[in-house]
Amino acid sequence: MSEEYANKVVRNIKKYLNPMLGNISKSYTNLFLFDDNATFYNYVKSVREYIATRVRAEDKVKKILNRYLDYLVEYYRE
Numbered sequence: 001m002s003e004e005y006a007n008k009v010v011r012n013i014k015k016y017l018n019p020m021l022g023n024i025s026k027s028y029t030n031l032f033l034f035d036d037n038a039t040f041y042n043y044v045k046s047v048r049e050y051i052a053t054r055v056r057a058e059d060k061v062k063k064i065l066n067r068y069l070d071y072l073v074e075y076y077r078e
Contacts, residue, residue: 012068037077
């Protein structure tokens with residue numbers, strides 16, 4: 001992906017997904033700061049559930065947010 005798109009993804013993760021994580025957990029408030037993959041995957045699952053059940057947005061927006069989570073999962077795999 002281009003640098004411009006990557007920066008947009010990072011900004012959107014900070015703006016939208018990190019606050020969702022903060023609503024789920026008081027210990028973890030930033031999706032970029034996990035040191036344990038198992039914990040990260042569990043929180044990603046929780047954020048996906050949060051998006052599906054609590055976010056009032058079009059399906060297109062929910063799909064984009066889940067794509068951003070997919071990018072993070074790929075990043076943590078490496």
